[in-house]
Amino acid sequence: PLGPAPPAGPAPPPAGPGRLGIFSTVAEWRRSARSEGLQIINNADGELRLADGASSGVFESEVISATFGLNAVGALWRADVPPGTSLTLEIRGGPSATDLGEWRPLAGGDARPQDDGETQALEAALPLPAGTSFLQLRAIFEATARNASPLLSDIRLSYIAAGGPERAAGLERVPAPFGPATLTPPPEIIPRLSWGGNLPSALKPARQTPRGIVLHQIGDDTLEAPLPYLRALAAYQTQVLGWEDIPYHFIVDREGTVFEGRVGGPNAAVPRLSGGDPVIHVALIGASAPPAAQLAALQGLLAWLGQAYDIAPLGQHSATLSGTSVVVPNIAAHSDLVPDSADPSSQLRELMPELRRRVDQTTVRSRWYFAEGNVFDFAQRLAVLNPGADPANVRFILLRQPGPAVVREATVSGGGRVDLVINNVFSDTTDVPSIIEANAPVVAERFMTFGNDMTANAGVSQPSRVWYFAEGSTEETNRTFLLLFNPQSQEVSASITYMRDNGTTASDTVRIPPFTRRVVVVGDRLPNAGFGTRVIATQPIVAERTMIFGPGSTENSGGVHTAPGVSQLSRRWYFAEGTTQPPFRMSILVLNPNAQNANVAVTFLTQDGTSLTRRYAIPPTTRLAIDVNEVVPELGVATTVEADRPVAAERALYWRDNAAGTANAGAVAPAYTWRFADGRTSGEFQEYLLLSNPNRNSQARVTGDFGLANGTRGPKRVGLAGGSASRL
Template sequence: MHRLVVTIALIGMMIGITPSQAFAQVPVQSGRIVFSTQADWQRGTRTDVQIITNADGELRLERGATRGTFVSEPIALTTTLNAAGVVWHADVPPGTTLTLELRGGPAPDQPGPWQPLTAGELRARSTPDAFAIEGVRPLPSDTRVLQFRATFSTTVPNASPILSDVSISYFDTSAGPPRAINAVPAVGGPATLTVPPKLFPRTSWAGGNPRAYRGPREAPQGIVLHQIGADALDDSLPFLRALAVYHEQTLGLNDTVYHYIIGRDGAIFEGRSGGPTASVAELSGGAAVHIALIGEGAPPAAQFDALRALLAWLCDAYRLEPSGQRVITLNGSSVVGPTIAAHSDLAPSAGDPSNALRDALPQIRQSVSAAMVRSRWFFAEGNPRDYEERLAVLNPGSEPATVRFIIVRQPGVEVIRETTVAPGARANLVINQVFNDTSDAPAIVESNAPIIAERFMNFGADLSLQPGVAHPSRVWYFAEGSTEGDKRTFLVLFNPQSEPVGARVLLITNDGTTFVYPPFDSEPVVLLPRQRTVIVMGDLLPNASFGMRVTASQPIVAERTMIFGPGSTLTSGGMHISPGMTELSREWHFAEGTTAPPFRMSLLVLNPNGDRANVTVRFLTPDGTSLARRYAIPPLARLSIDVNDVVPELGVATTIIADRPVAAERALYWRNDAAGTAGPGVMAPAYSWRFADGRTGGDYQQYLLISNPSRSQARIDVAFILADGSRASRSLVMPAGSRYTMAVHELFPDQTIISATVRATQPVVVERSIYAGPPAATTNRGGETSPGVPGD
């Protein structure tokens, strides 16, 4: 008769490893049913199937039969079970088939539906010549009876498949955590713009302590999709525990082979220890991440969404192109296969995934590419209630970009608008046309392709036009800040995280006086998740000029807004907005600068170090001549240079060189200090610079300021995208160490929006200045200067 072995033990005891190594340190009931002898095969019903005496008992078709079945008697067990795995030896010649099935139920007269047992790629280490299902089959949780069926068929005369033995391992893994809790962000690879999906760690569904991975590692070159379980599986956790026991105990593997398992409800579970780089020698695919979806047909919406999020993050983290190809070694030969592949693409004999999932792969790859975030820009400041505000995006690449505008309105839910931007084209979103009922609206712009994003704000008396912040940071520096006279300074802090963040501000004055807010003996400022906080600097340090350092417990976005001029209001005075600097540098460059009337120019250099900083400031003129000045800045102090006293009535570019890292900004004020702009320089010249926005229509004037600090002349090519989408270009040659001003409004007047890309044969610095109102100082309504976005 068939042999029945029942074991009740901890997994660590059953497979001979220490409890700290065991996958699940919770009680697991398991047993094994073996059919291999003539007596075993007698315990069942045979139709056109005979028992032969080879190897003490095998099954095959009766002579002359083309189809036959063996059905075991119902096998009563002493315990309930919820899953089973099967290993068997068989010989299936060409032209013949052998179909194995299993079913279970609470009683012999309640057997449940037959479930197919498909041979996968995995093999038991102790019997590598045997077939095995790759994952366990789920059974009703009240199962106490098992039954096995084999169907033989042939289309070749006198040929028959042979079934030598069948070993059924069954498991009761109902003990353990009843539900998975405390999902955490997935970990692996370098930091990504694509948000890591949340998953349930092994301890949340397997119990016990985390287990360490000490095996080989490989950076993933691809991703392989599997399907396991059944569509009707409602409770994933017992199934996952049974899967782990089957892989480790029955097949003798050192761990489950799947890095991640995704439930039908979209829950993502951590599988194999060690993360995505943990090697899997037992499956085809080389260095790959193996993801198993629970189910047998097309993934439901929740599971599809979870798979897309996981794939998008993995592709971003390991620089994989979702629709790309890779070279894979299969059976000793190199073949080209898809980066995201079905298991059966790599192992043709594998029985998974389903045709429905295979057919969905083109859509999956496309949706993953669209979900990846390859570019993200943050804007802490935003006020569509009081000002004209728009976000402009430039796609400099050769592929379409899916762009998502996320307006984090407060109060209220986030507003999302999505558009596709053609290669080399531009898109705009006027926030006021979406909503205009709040003055508190930070924004995030993200895309599945590299883009440039800028924010234009028209305040009536002044304007602002700045690129966004590409990378939040835990530390921010500002060299400009003032509460003297009619100047008002606001620190705008946006927390893009999903958790609260603590922050403090250090204010540093010209004479070295410092002020910390909040004091270190108090709790830090709490920045709520996905919200911004505005700190009024006049409430902290009135009637003073200062620089600032912001430190936060997690990366945030920091901008400074200053209002100044008569009455310090937006209708009569001026305003400028600028992001801070996330790094200190020994070198700063400014392409824009002038001391010609009516402008007053200052350079602000912040030394937040504990030692003195020595700086050299070099001013570059249009004809290539230069003038240098040297300064010493005490520790924790700020230097303010009145450039009008150094180079009066002249347009200049500026380079600052320091013997230790500092932060530097340039401020320009005009119209009796009723208009102005201030912002940081750039740390290094570059071969290309891009500007997504600009304006020459109406009474706007726009300039491109180009500095060539190198020792060689530079050829400059400027490509424009005009308001109607047409293209234009201009070229020039700049001497070494010179500065050039391009009046864009004279070249292309009446453009409601204009984008520019500057390319040079030498590294240069490029800034854009835009002014509103006629050039006369008494009527000019203000303006803004900002550097472009460097690099390709």
């Protein structure tokens, strides 16, 4: 009903949107509480414009009563605003005719109802204060040009009274199920059906390949019940505007909760907004600067979207707007594409450059895991190399147990390296797995000293459900430990199978809580044995092996080596390092975890290009240990292992009467580029680079580019004959 507010008792709200007020005819424009500087003309059955000679005017409707509580209002209007004029539409509401609150703008942009391209519309329903059942409309006309006036033909208000749960607490949250797997974690979102946004029937949205992301702001800063508002928003846009679905792919509330929006996810096209530019639309609830929680959630959402859909946060793309090709930021404000749009707020627009920078820094473009970590018995250092030309932002996440996690951040210059000595952060725990994340591709290694020995390894770049180790021993003074790190948010179970040299097996099972590692002391289950190992987990984990050995060794002294497992078996393995010259003892360990025999050819390459091949048959679920000193005594060698079925292979070297050693898996293929984060020739350190060219018929020209601590480069070039090995 339109007219003065009658006294009335409460009435139940309607099920969906309804029409609350229409201002179109001469009679309707005349029913106003205030009309100054305006005139009503009979064109199109009634239009409102400035009176002759007036430069400003105001129209205020009578108070409109809904007789039931509202939580949002929508508006459609037809107006003509010539240059030199302006038209401002406002609305206010409250629980009584004398308590209507502040005037709030009804701002247009590029929103239009489905079947009427001339009528302007409020893009998103405007939330109303709790208990609102009275509304009032105001139109402000202004002109600076002589004899010019804006013209308002009609305006239609629609009420929405959406109920249901008000808060998101307790609703199901799931990782966003869209796009490919990414290093940047997908946000936890509340699915559409969980928040009550009924799915449109038989909707098959057109598909798009998004090239950018557009930010909107909807609602206001005082909205305390986001769920009823979201339901009202969906009802307004689909039932009043007639759109096939809401246009926002995601909506973020003031507390940082992310809601699923448009059906079909980011690949669902939105032809209604931003000129149909193929972009992902993200709406923030609010009308000013986002609070910290909302901004943090937005950064995470944008970082994930950028990586999942190949949208560079600092990049640009071309868009066609009103028939003109323009270049816009990949992360843009709605007003960047539609200058007439009233959203987002000026505060958010001012934040856009900093937001893009933060999103770029938040994007995880490389991640490295280290299951081994012990700063009580070891001196431990993490080294990160940035091979790119631009600086990289690096986060060291030290998951000390018991917690809490400790985070350190650093910027690594292009071509530079940064070290973090964990013992300088804390040194009171034997249990500190770690994760390194960076917003650029980096290489990460861990360096540990233990008594008179040391060990260095690259991290693991991808957790896996399955891991293999070819080396393992609990014979004599040898102690073997498996370190199983669970980076998941739920508990993981892992089954371990030990495969002895004689073909017999033993098994074990462990449970690993979230973000925790388990240390398996193999000697407790498998004493006095040489063995290989297979680990199968219910979810991807990170697995490493640490061995302590040598005369007089204990759990915190002696020789040591650590190594990650291999997550993929291979028919070929390559080893550049190897020597049987005194005082070294060398072994090649090959694990056949298959149910069939594996036939293996092991070829040893020397520095002068000669080679020797030995062949072996490995029974099922058996490890083969080859004493290389007996095959090629007193030689520096590289090694190639070839098998007729996938196997795991490692090379072990021991010296100083078994008081020092190293063991690592080989490479599954040669490569043109190899990078090492750690390197040192100062003090008592002596470093070697071991090179192998398994391509028998072609020479390799090798350039070693050493990034020195003083920022200079130290290149070294060598030639490597086909089928030969070299030590630098």
